[in-house]
Amino acid sequence: MKSIINNTDCKTCRTHMPDLLLDETFLATHPEMSAHLATCTACAAELNELRSTFALLDTWTAPEPSAYFDSKLHARLREAEAEQPEGFWERTRSFLLFSTGRGLRPALAGSLAFAMLIGGGSFGLYLQHQSASSQASATVNDLQILDNNAQAVQQMNQLLDDSGSDDNATPPTT
Ligand SMILES: [Zn+2]
Secondary structure, eight states, rough: OOOGGGHHHHHHHTHHHHHHHHHHHHHHHHEEEEEEEEOOOHHHHHHHHHHHHHHHHHHHHOOOOTTTTHHHHHHHOOOOHOOOOOSHHHHHHHHHHOOOOOTHHHHHHHHHHHHHHHHHHHHHHHHHHHHTTOOHHHHHHHHHHHHHHHHHHHHHHHHHHHHSSSTTTTOOOO
C-alpha cells in the first residue's frame, strides 16, 4: 500500500465501502465518491475485490440438517426427562430445561401442589401463632368455644355416669 491511502478521499472511500457494496443508490447520491473511484485505481480495485467476494458468498448455501434430526432430538429429550434426577431443585432445573409443552401440565400441577403444600403449611403455622398470642380471628374463636363446650358436656356426662344416676345422662351430641 502506498501513501495514497492517507489521502482524505481514500479514507472516506474506505469508510463508505459497505455503503458502496450494499446500497445500490449510494453512488448515484454521492457523485464525489464515483469521481474518486474513477480516478483512484486502488479504491476501485478494493471495491471490485469486495464485490466478487460478496458475489461468491451469495452462491454459498448452508447445509440442510439430517431428516432424522428432529426425531433424534425428541428421543434424547424424552430419555433425559425419563431419568428423573434426584432432588427438588434438580427436577425444577430439568423441568425448565426440558419442558416442551408435552409434559408441561403434569409438571406444573406438581409444582403447584408443592407450592400449595408449603404455602398451606406456613399459613397453618401462622394461624397457630396468631391463636397462641390470643389474636385469633372470629372463626377460630368460635371453633374454640364450640370445642370447649363439647368437652364440658363430655365431662358432665362422665361425672353423671360415675355417680350412677344415668337417667339424666344425655348422649353426647356431636
Ligand atoms: Zn482512493
